[in-house]
Amino acid sequence: MLGRTSLFKYRPPVCSLPIRRLSNHPSGAVKTLKKPPNSILFVKKRNDDVVASALRDVAAHVRETYPGVQLFHEQDSNLPIGVEPWSSSDARSRPIDLIITLGGDGTILHASSLFKTGVVPPVLSFSMGTLGFLLPFNIDTFPQALDEIFTGKSEILERMRIACTFHRQDGSEMGGSANTAWQVMNEVTLHRGRSPHLNIIDAYVDGQHLTEAVSDGLILSTPTGSTAYSLSCGGPIVHPSVHSLLLTPICPRSLSFRSLVLPGSSRITLKINRGSRAPAEVSMDGQEACILQPGEFITVEASPHPVPCIKRSADLFTSRRDAEKERTIMGEKGGGDDWVRDINSLLQFNATFKNKHLATERL
Structure with a gap:
């Protein structure tokens, strides 16, 4: 442990x-x-x-x-x-x-x-x-x-944000710019970068070994980040008010390796296996952080400092037509949920296929 x-x-x-x-x-x-x-x-x-x-x-x-x-x-x-x-x-x-x-x-x-x-x-x-x-x-x-x-x-x-620290092989924390108390809003990504070899990463949950991941890398994301890189790799969509962490593999060798939703109170450790032929490049919210060599690891847990985002009230829709539509769908109170609107309008969540024949006739 x-x-x-x-x-x-x-x-x-x-x-x-x-x-x-x-x-x-x-x-x-x-x-x-x-x-x-x-x-x-x-x-x-x-x-x-x-x-x-x-x-x-x-x-x-x-x-x-x-x-x-x-x-x-x-x-x-x-x-x-x-x-x-x-x-x-x-x-x-x-x-x-x-x-x-x-x-x-x-x-x-x-x-x-x-x-x-x-x-x-x-x-x-x-x-x-x-x-x-x-x-x-x-x-x-x-x-x-x-x-x-x-x-x-x-x-x-x-x-929610997640806080990260980097560690050497002996468990001591890395100093300098590689360990500046990173706190990120979307995700932490460990990936093989330009190496032609797969990463071997050991994942631990609260000190207990979860799995040895042989893949292009791993993504550990917040619920906010569930609609970003994690979603592109097959991860689930999670509401931002759900206190959780998502562990998603990037092109895993095993077809049975699927994304996991873990408790937000968990402390996750991702360690580069000593037998890995490739180091892991670490990026956080699209920013390059450092490179971890075999035996080095990163620990991640929920940050005590989330990002307080101001919500839109029912009176601040882009148009009167949008407000009336929202009241029809959500009831007379009409407030709705920005997240529900987002996954429907931006992701076209569960949108049905259009009949091409009918679409042609309407032209």
Whole structure:
């Protein structure tokens, strides 16, 4: 059994905005912001003129409607008026109360990476990219969305993150840049990279040996990441409120090796077998982390710092027609679930085949 090492150390929070839990909610998972934000960090899709224009509009609206709120953006040569440069090293001296993302799902993953060693501020995400699993708000509704935040009406869904540490063959933690308390929102992937040989990876659950995986690699993902790389490799779709970890093989040699859903309280260890002919490259949310040699391993468990994502209310649909359709499907309350909409609209979940003959006749 591999010895358990201390993973989390106390770190001062970087978000000063308190969050209130709604005690009357049956699952207890829904929260609201307790007071309006004093500081906002913008994270946008790069090299996109449309997104840059939207950023200027949102920043101008905040300055005019909510004077006194500090506005920040990552270091950039062309910042809008009133927006100050900010970096992750400023997290303690210049705390952030709210993150506004403009772009695709990747912008939220990037925002999460800016706070990978501690608390993540609430995230308000506007859809201006290629995917929308994490993007409940249309950019045209930003005045109403901000009004709900500043009046305390916004609800929050906490999306799980996973924390990782890297270890040498003797079990000691690796130092330096290879072990910077990574916390990721989608997945951790161990893969053979450019090696022509398969990886041999031993997987342990809470210290108990689960299996020896001979494959192109393994994916350990959160429920949020279940619709990303894990899904492409045959993994299940899991609702983000389900506290769990998904272990999914990449092109396994054994046809009986299928994806597993494990308890969110589990501590997973993935060790490169000493007999493996290939090292394993480790990537996290699309970022290269390090290379693990035979005998080295990574430990993964749920992070105490999830990503609080602001949910869209029933009043913030992209159009009146969408709102009426939602009320018809979900009942008079009409709130619905962003996740249900996503898997139907983006994944075409369980969509039936169209009759090509009938489709031709309608033309």
